[in-house]
Structures are given as C-alpha cells and as structure tokens.
Amino acid sequence: MLRRIKSLFSSPSSPPATPADQWTAVDAYLTSLLLPADPALDQALRVSQTAGLPAIQVSPLQGKLLHLLAKSIGARRILEIGTLGGYSTIWLARALPPDGVLITLELDPKHAAVARENLAGAGVSERVEIHLGKALDSLARLAEENQPPFDLIFIDADKPNYPAYFEWSLKLSRPGTLIVADNIIRKGRIIESHSGDANVEGMRRFLERVAGEPRVSTAALQTVGSKGYDGFALILVEQ
Numbered sequence: 001m002l003r004r005i006k007s008l009f010s011s012p013s014s015p016p017a018t019p020a021d022q023w024t025a026v027d028a029y030l031t032s033l034l035l036p037a038d039p040a041l042d043q044a045l046r047v048s049q050t051a052g053l054p055a056i057q058v059s060p061l062q063g064k065l066l067h068l069l070a071k072s073i074g075a076r077r078i079l080e081i082g083t084l085g086g087y088s089t090i091w092l093a094r095a096l097p098p099d100g101v102l103i104t105l106e107l108d109p110k111h112a113a114v115a116r117e118n119l120a121g122a123g124v125s126e127r128v129e130i131h132l133g134k135a136l137d138s139l140a141r142l143a144e145e146n147q148p149p150f151d152l153i154f155i156d157a158d159k160p161n162y163p164a165y166f167e168w169s170l171k172l173s174r175p176g177t178l179i180v181a182d183n184i185i186r187k188g189r190i191i192e193s194h195s196g197d198a199n200v201e202g203m204r205r206f207l208e209r210v211a212g213e214p215r216v217s218t219a220a221l222q223t224v225g226s227k228g229y230d231g232f233a234l235i236l237v238e239q
C-alpha cells in the first residue's frame, strides 16, 4: 500500500487523476508514515461501517490532531458535541489522564450504542459519558448542574446549531479553554453569502458570532485530505 502511494509521487508519469485523488493519496501516505497500526480505532471504523453509520467521522490524522491538542493543553475535562460511533471520542479520551472525564453528546440512540461498543473496545469507557438527546438540552443540563468548566470542547454536530453550541461552550468554559469547531469550510461554500443552504448559513452565523466575541481569539484553517475540502476553527477563550 505504502509503496503504491509513494509511487504516485515519485513517478511523474502517473500523477493522481484529480486534486481530490492527490489529497487522498497524500493523506494515506502521511497516515501510513505517522500513525502506527491501531487495532482499536480500525475496529471502531469497521463496527461503525457494519452498523450502517455514515462515514463522517474525522480522518485519522485529524483525530491525531485533536489528541495532540488535548494533550498539549493538559486537558482533564473534555466536552464533545456529536459522537457518531465514537471515533474522535477515542482519540480525545486517550489524551486524558486516568482521572480525566470526557462528556460526549449524541442525539441518535443507534449512534450512541455503536459508540458505547467502540469505546469499550478501545478501553476508554471509564473516562467517557455519553449523554443521549438533543445536544442543546444536554448542554442546558450541564450548565444547570454547575459542572466545572471544560478544558477542551469539540463541536462536531448539526451545523445550523453551531451558533448556539458556541454560546453554551462559552458558558461551560474558563479562560484557557480551547474550542475546536469542525467542518467550517463546507467545500468552500462558506464564502457564499446567500447560499440557501442551512448548513452554510449556520456556519456563517457561527463564524460571524465568534469574530464579534471579544473574549476569544480565533484561527481558522482550510483542510484537504481523505475527508475532502473542509476546515477547522480553533478558538481560545481568553477572558
């Protein structure tokens, strides 16, 4: 596999057919070079696919990025909005110390059941709570319970609710909390001011709200790879 991917780049006579093929090949090359075989994560993807879940989880290298971000800030409490089969959850949970906690919010009971199985397979169940239901209800409950602030919040659920997820994230943060928002570029459609697409419009409202919020400092990155053309926002709560 690695040899085949390398040959795509070493042989000018066989360039990848399209830019997307090239991003995918480069992603595969970097993944095979940088990420050791990981039976628990591979199994999680297989279980999710067999259960019929959509393959909309982060890529392996994006999962590693989340893991490194969590580790580099010494996160002890992580909140994830959007669990799916628990793939990003495993990456994030593995960054926690043994007494760390990750709360992940999921609407779909079938997704939550698959995630439960995958988290057990990866040996991280003890550190993870799945809260089933609409994320907006779960977030309100977390705030009511006066939970200690989270160190890292990963927003990766329904896009029209991103602005509301940001408001709750601020409430559940402290200065120093890192908020990571996935899928902000929408294949480039984020620059369309009248797209008529609820996901694009939600994301634009989210980015505009973030831009106007004086308590945070934000970077936004476009990404290409096995998950196509998209991007992340990295938002640091400063006050």
Ligand SMILES: C[S@@+](CC[C@H](N)C(=O)[O-])C[C@H]1O[C@@H](n2cnc3c(N)ncnc32)[C@H](O)[C@@H]1O
Pocket: 056, 057, 058, 081, 082, 083, 084, 085, 086, 087, 088, 089, 105, 106, 107, 108, 111, 133, 134, 135, 136, 156, 157, 158, 161
């Ligand atoms: C993109 S997937 C999450 C992928 C996951 N973070 C990963 O990378 O492995 C989004 C998930 O959010 C869930 N979701 C959608 N709307 C939701 C809502 N209102 N409340 C909670 N979860 C929701 C979907 O069921 C889906 O499982």
Ligand SMILES: [Mg+2]
Pocket: 056, 057, 058, 156, 182, 183
């Ligand atoms: Mg995503």
